[in-house]
Amino acid sequence: VGPHVKSRCPQYPGSNIKRLSVPDDKVDWTQKWPEYNPVSYTAPSVLNNPAWADPDIGSSPKFNTVDGAVDRTSFEGSYKVENGKPLNPCGRTGLAGRGLLGRWGPNHAADPIVTRWKVDVKGAKIHHSVSEKPVLQFVSIKRKDCGEWAIPGGMVDPGEQVSLTLQREFSEEALNSLSSSPAERAEIHQRITNLFKSSGFMVYKGYVDDPRNTDNSWMETVAVNFHDDLGNSVSELPLEAGDDAGQVQWVDLDSSFPLYANHSHFLEIVAKERKAHW
Numbered sequence: 001v002g003p004h005v006k007s008r009c010p011q012y013p014g015s016n017i018k019r020l021s022v023p024d025d026k027v028d029w030t031q032k033w034p035e036y037n038p039v040s041y042t043a044p045s046v047l048n049n050p051a052w053a054d055p056d057i058g059s060s061p062k063f064n065t066v067d068g069a070v071d072r073t074s075f076e077g078s079y080k081v082e083n084g085k086p087l088n089p090c091g092r093t094g095l096a097g098r099g100l101l102g103r104w105g106p107n108h109a110a111d112p113i114v115t116r117w118k119v120d121v122k123g124a125k126i127h128h129s130v131s132e133k134p135v136l137q138f139v140s141i142k143r144k145d146c147g148e149w150a151i152p153g154g155m156v157d158p159g160e161q162v163s164l165t166l167q168r169e170f171s172e173e174a175l176n177s178l179s180s181s182p183a184e185r186a187e188i189h190q191r192i193t194n195l196f197k198s199s200g201f202m203v204y205k206g207y208v209d210d211p212r213n214t215d216n217s218w219m220e221t222v223a224v225n226f227h228d229d230l231g232n233s234v235s236e237l238p239l240e241a242g243d244d245a246g247q248v249q250w251v252d253l254d255s256s257f258p259l260y261a262n263h264s265h266f267l268e269i270v271a272k273e274r275k276a277h278w
């Protein structure tokens with residue numbers, strides 16, 4: 001993987017803030033750039049002191065450790081803290097501050113990659129005309145914030161087990177559990193628990209090249225693949241977009257399909273693992 005790209009998108013999402021342009025060869029912090037002085041931006045929604053964000057001043061978060069219920073460790077190893085601020089382990093982004101992210105340093109998410117085989121009306125696997133490999137499909141959501149297709153992932157709540165985040169975010173974004181009655185929610189829970197209680201295939205743990213990243217705040221994720229091999233568990237559930245998802249559908253795994261952040265990289269790993277078309 002090369003230097004982060006989406007983390008250097010010229011226009012910072014949800015704002016009119018422009019990042020300083022960082023050339024590929026200046027991404028790494030070890031490359032000297034004494035006059036590097038990017039603008040600092042933290043979104044009003046973060047400065048409002050919501051429960052999911054760190055306070056702006058006064059508190060000194062305990063970096064590189066589990067700080068109360070907040071996990072401030074990075075999958076990328078120990079990160080540097082300069083003048084009280086953590087430094088993005090993947091280098092410069094052209095923007096300081098927290099942007100839209102609540103935590104200084106790593107912001108932990110989880111990405112459930114739910115897959116099934118693409119089949120014809122008779123239930124036979126469909127093979128790709130060029131690669132001749134069977135085609136996998138995954139449950140994809142269209143993000144409301146940017147309109148890009150993505151894995152239905154979300155933030156790990158303080159102290160929450162990642163296995164719970166994976167199932168909860170899938171339920172909220174792809175099955176709309178937040179708007180369901182308690183009885184419907186129990187039914188959803190019951191129907192997907194079997195799939196999610198399997199350990200799944202661990203696809204990726206680490207930095208996400210997310211457009212919201214800054215020099216001092218960044219996304220990290222645990223992406224896990226839950227595969228409905230026979231097409232008779234989650235495949236039969238009616239998908240309904242919820243929470244930060246505007247639409248939801250089964251999407252064919254294919255290298256040419258554009259996805260949010262570096263989610264394509266995660267799907268490529270799934271395709272290789274399951275010997276599917278990519």
Ligand code: RP5
Nearest residue numbers: 109153154155208210219221
């Ligand atoms: C990405 O943002 C992660 O891979 C995950 O899919 C998502 C989590 O953020 P929200 O969906 O909660 O905005 O970096």
Ligand code: MG
Nearest residue numbers: 153154169243
């Ligand atoms: Mg969510």
Ligand code: MG
Nearest residue numbers: 152153154244
């Ligand atoms: Mg989400």
